[in-house]
Amino acid sequence: MPDPGDWERKKARKKGKAASPSSSMPGTVPAQPAGTNPWESAAATLKAQQQTTPTPSAPASKAEPATPWATVDEKSSTAALRKLGRGVLWGVVGLAVITGVRSWIIPNQSDAPPPAAVKTAPAYPSDAAQAAAARFARAYLTWNEDDQDARAAALAALLPKDSDTDAGWDGRGRQDVLTVQPGAVTPTTQGQARVRVDVLLHTTEEAGTPAEGKKKATPAKTADRWIGLEVPVVHTAGQVVVTGAPGMVGLPASGPTLPDLKAPESDATFAQQTEGTVSAFFKAYAGGDTGAVTAPGATIPPVPAGMTLVGVTSWAADAGTGTDRTGTARVMWKVGEAQIEQTYQVELTRVASADAERWQVVDVHGGAA
Structure with missing residues (x-):
């Protein structure tokens, strides 16, 4: 800041002069009377300059574009529901990590409860x-x-x-x-x-009573x-x-009607090949010694006493392949003075040796079933 003494001396030299045209211009500082405190005068002059100097206006702000929606304050209940939903979602994610998502899609069969036991009435003894x-x-x-x-x-x-x-x-x-x-x-x-x-x-x-004139009664x-x-x-x-x-x-006069049972297909060629084997077996079967005509390891008890072989009336081999075959034989037996034909199912097996191979009986059962 300039020294106040210099400033006062300059003002004194100009005293008495006519005011210049420029003194009427805005912003001109008026002369101070003598005896005035120079510091107060300087403060007053600075204040006057600040009041007369036009304050630059603030630049006009750019107009903001209009917002296409209105801002609405969120309610407290909505915020609480949103927080609750987030908590549930994270809880589900945590449970999936612990138990495994696969167990939700494909449940473990071993964890399934056993089926309820069905109570049934006890069977009659x-x-x-x-x-x-x-x-x-x-x-x-x-x-x-x-x-x-x-x-x-x-x-x-x-x-x-x-x-x-x-x-x-x-x-x-x-x-x-x-x-x-x-x-x-x-x-x-x-x-x-x-x-x-x-x-x-x-x-x-x-017993009947004796007839008139007879002594003997009718026997019982x-x-x-x-x-x-x-x-x-x-x-x-x-x-x-x-x-x-x-x-x-009463007793029924006849048995029930049989179902339609399908008979097995026959193999005539194999039956012809094994006919002698089957006949030899039944002769030994009736004689009580089947060891020579049965397959190794087979044990077949002989027929009961009192039965005499009349002969094999028919032999039919079932169709098939392999080393084990079956067939049906009809055999006539004499029991006492009577003869009776019976049916047997014969099982054969092929036995091979170094020199040859042959079919032998491995088992026999009554009936064709």
Whole structure:
């Protein structure tokens, strides 16, 4: 800043002069009277200059382009839901890392719960029912008017306690049971069932009275016959017992119709090649020594005593290949004074040696099945 003394001296030299045209221009500093503090005068002059100097206007700001959307303040509930969604998403990602995504797509079969057990009713004890019915049929159909207590004792062991051991018999006659064959068991209700038993009876018919004028009576006759018997039983306390009197039923006149069974194809050439082998086997079979005509290691017991071979009536080999073959033989046997033809399924195997090979019997079964 210039020295105030110099400044005052310059002002004094100009005192008295006419004001110059430029003094009226804006920004001209007026002269200060004498005796004024130079520091105050300088401050006043600086202030006057600042007031008279035009303040440059700020450059006009560029107009901002209009915003195509309006800004809306986000609600607090929306922000909370967004944060919750992010948390759930990260939780799922973490669970996938721990358990493995594959276990979600293809579950582990070993982790699957076992299927629920299906409760089924226990099967009826058919074997026990057949045994009880067979014993009862033998005791029930055996009687002797000379020994009535034997039948009563046999029935008492099979019927419920305090049952009538007469079981409908009038105490007369004589009959024996030769054999019993239990059959079908048909369950009904309340643990009960009906058991079919086929019985072979030997019955003694009553002797006839002497005809008028004759001393000898007609001799008693005997007869053997099959009958059917249906026995009611009940399963209780872990065992099967007869509940009451049975009923005699008839036997079917014929068996059921067979299904359409397909016969195997035959090989006539192989049958002709092995016909002598099969005939030699059955001769040895009837004689009781099959070791020479059977394959090594085969053991075939001989036929029962009393059977004499008449001959092999037919031999048909089944079609096939390989070292093991089968076929069907029809054989006529003599039993006592009668002859009877029977059917056998014969199994053959090929046995080879250094010199040759041959077919030998390895096993034989009754029937063609």
